[in-house]
Amino acid sequence: TGSYRVWDYCVQYQESSLDFISRLMELEGIAYHFSHEADKHTLVLTDAATQHQPFSGYEVIPYHQTPSGGSTDEEGISQWALEDSVTPGIYSLDDYDFRKPNAWLFQAQQNPASPKPGSIDVYDWPGRFVETGHAEFYARIRQERWQVEHQQIQATATAAGIAPGHIFTLTNAPFFSDNGEYLVTAAGYHF
Structure with a gap:
């Protein structure tokens, strides 16, 4: 959706070639996944969280309480573990353009989910840009990446529709606050 x-x-x-294209897309804030039919x-390709769609038939996936983390015959999620990571409070980047040696290209972006600024900060040089507008864009993209890594879930499920790039709504979670919408960023399958 972006330019x-x-x-x-x-x-x-x-x-x-795949690594090259993946690197450039990551730099620009573009994620990819595959749809299989x-x-x-x-x-x-997606460049905004709003572009992710549920896997057909798996819009809502319930949590099934099982004894000792066992399994159930019903499709759903049987184990759910929240992982918090410490991420930077501020992400800043800078660069230099020899054609405009006095240009101020420094840009910083605060992560609302992280500790107060000053406790953990990241500074990138060179930022791989020569325009202030690019600096603002890259600072926002990098900070969004840190926000995603701030809190992740590890789960065990029998729902076949849990696939990278798709969203689902968790219901019946053991902690009410865990009920809600989630984006699947990785999945491993055992048959």
């Missing part, structure tokens, strides 16, 4: 800068100079060096597989 992205045109790179004057960009190099692929000692990396596969019986007759085709589609690469889906």
